[in-house]
Amino acid sequence: MANDRLRTAMLAAGLTVDSLAEALHRDPKTVERWIRQEQRQPHRTTRVELAKLLKVREVDLWPELGGSPRPAAVETELVHLYPSRSAITGAIWTELLTSVSTSMDVLVFSGAFLVEQYDLIPLIRKKATEGVRFRILVGDETSQAVKQRAIDEGTPGGLEGRIQLMRRYLSDVVGLEGVEVRTHSTVLYNSIYRFDDDLLVNGHAHGALAGQSPVLHLRRAPNGQIWNHYIKSFELTWKNANPEPEAEE
Template identity: 35%
Template sequence: MPRELWLRLLTDAQERMDVLVFSGTFYAQAQPKIARSLPELDGCEIRLHSTTLYASLFRYDDDLLVNPHAYGEPASANPTFHFRRLDGGTIAGHYMSSFERVWAEAVPWSGAEI
């Protein structure tokens, strides 16, 4: 996935940006501005989960990046698929339902030590 696409989706997002990852280290390394002082930002909510994820999910408004996980491989060594929510479409909604189930079980985090 080209870095330019990640940055475009991030900067063009108007309503929401949702990220569901296991550790997300590659995300913070590729997007250093993302990891700075997030818990203090208005409208930003961070939650911690203990779910075994089968895919990392990144939603930018109606665009969704899905990074399925292959056992024993880092996220960056696996493919990332780009989906867009469309009227009548089901794929993006399918993955976002998964996101919502994990989010509902996750614990809010204020930025303090774990």
């Protein structure tokens, strides 16, 4: 089983197999084996140096080192914890987006950064022709929940405008086979981004922008509880949301 924690931490640090191998004075093939085989660990001195380079703890890369009493499902579900959404590198977002092969679900108020920074609309067009299913939930800018959120984060009127912009962007793909867009008026406790079996959960803190708040990177695991917990939240919001009408010709 691959060590996805190590792979993700390397991406977050902007390091490749070759650059990490050079920094640790190790053969790139050795580093590749650490990634491909989760049970394979460097010697302790190398682990310490590696964790320092990646700015994580050893136990974040190899949970078994901590002798944690937590259930295995919890350990295997959590890939990485980011201190903020803005701490997730462009390389990670791009990898998650371009690797989607089955389904992508998004629950946000705006989420316009996905279009403006990562070219979401052309990606939806391309992936939809390959059979990928997209379900995208954006806020209803006229709802009280959105208006209050804008006030709380200190951007009255700004959030509403970003949502209108996102809905305009998405109007170009509404109606494509496998693409559904809905608006919701729920109090948004978390933004959710699902890429097949990977899930990013961006928690929201009162008075802070979403980009300033921590993000859990989860991966679906057998009998995993956290993944299902957040997916249920998405499904409930989806069920009560309003479908976006197709643009008139």
